[in-house]
Amino acid sequence: MAATAVLEEGKTLGSWVYDRLRDDIVTGVLKPGQRLTLDSLKERYAVGITPLREALYRLSTSLLVIAEDQRGFRVAPVSPEHRADIMAARHHIETLALRNAFQYADLDWDGRILAAFHRLKNTAMYASDDATITREWEIAHRDFHQAILSAAKSTTLLHFQNMLWDHAARYRNLNPPPRIKGEALYSEHEALVNAILARDEEMACMLLRRHILGTAGQMLDPAKTPAE
Amino acid sequence: MAATAVLEEGKTLGSWVYDRLRDDIVTGVLKPGQRLTLDSLKERYAVGITPLREALYRLSTSLLVIAEDQRGFRVAPVSPEHRADIMAARHHIETLALRNAFQYADLDWDGRILAAFHRLKNTAMYASDDATITREWEIAHRDFHQAILSAAKSTTLLHFQNMLWDHAARYRNLNPPPRIKGEALYSEHEALVNAILARDEEMACMLLRRHILGTAGQMLDPAKTPAE
DNA sequence: TGGGTGAAAAGTATATAAATTATGTCCTAA
């Protein structure tokens, strides 16, 4: 099971297993609400208990893991309400970060956006089974959205955006949008790029909002999965 | 130096030392940028290295501590720019949370606000030296602001607000506002309470903004310490 | 059925060992 990821130079086992755990939670390999016993994780990742605990505590602060004193750890549960809350917060935070980015707009920003968009549109979104999202697309997608906000100077907002992204990505992976919707994403991303290149801040914010929250109809039903 | 705080039933040493560390960082006992060697902390708090590391990693996710692989931990540094960023983010997040709270306004909310305000206004802000803020006021102040937002249902925004509060409180403690400014706080808080009781959302948001960011003159100089 | 008991499982903390980073000295070369 364990990916072949290798411990990089200068990194600690704790950081390595932190990345692995976050990844497995976000991709849904570790299920929401699932109990995370140290013994099973120790075996799964082939590391000692100490780095494991350290990684789990780190994840608990970003709410991907729930830690309870004397009772161990479990994957954070999911719910339609929590999903709606995450998406709403993400919309607010990313809008703020985008407006912040517009204040420092320059050609480098445009360049990063164009490069990330180029990669994104040339990366397949669905795996051969048509139901799961590929890892490559997931990475390209994240890089694209980070490029969009990369001119922003507010490290605090960017840190929050980062946290929220993991949660949003988890919901997306747990319930991937239908293929038809997936194809609409291309034009949504493209429109966003064009609005930014044209320095149309209001348009860009509006498009980002729609992109995150989906259309009005979907917003009313928090159980539905809006596009990403 | 160590407070007489005692380990509660059901709590772990790790959680206890986490609270102590956060407290010592926020109150400025542990200085910004200061190196946190495990040996010195082990001695200071009289706990083993394992719970210490777990606590430090938790604090690193909320950016109060910087953790670097193989190089240990240090207290997060401060700067006028970071301070301005924290205050701006706090203003944004708390405004969003306040608007969220207004959606669920009810008499219980009013009651919590009145009770918290009553305690706050009857708690001394400055210690006998006139230069440091008392612990009691700090707690009452935090409780008051949490009461203001307590009707909000967005757990995500409230979580961010919580993180930001610690950072803001640290800056406040590192450079306490002058006594004259401190006395103006009473009326600022009171006006906020009145606006909420009157269900005047726009007024409340405006007052909260001014409360967090201070007056226009102070905003121009990020080195200045606006009121809280 | 319901509650207590005890064994097993799981979490927590310490001490120890291993690996990495930082420090300081000495030597060489300009």
Added chain:
DNA sequence: TTAGGACATAATTTATATACTTTTCACCCA
């Protein structure tokens, strides 16, 4: 003489193994 680099040593961080505590759960008895 001094700047720079290599080496050895000390300090520190990281990881493991082990001991200890708490929780969980199945079982038994009332």
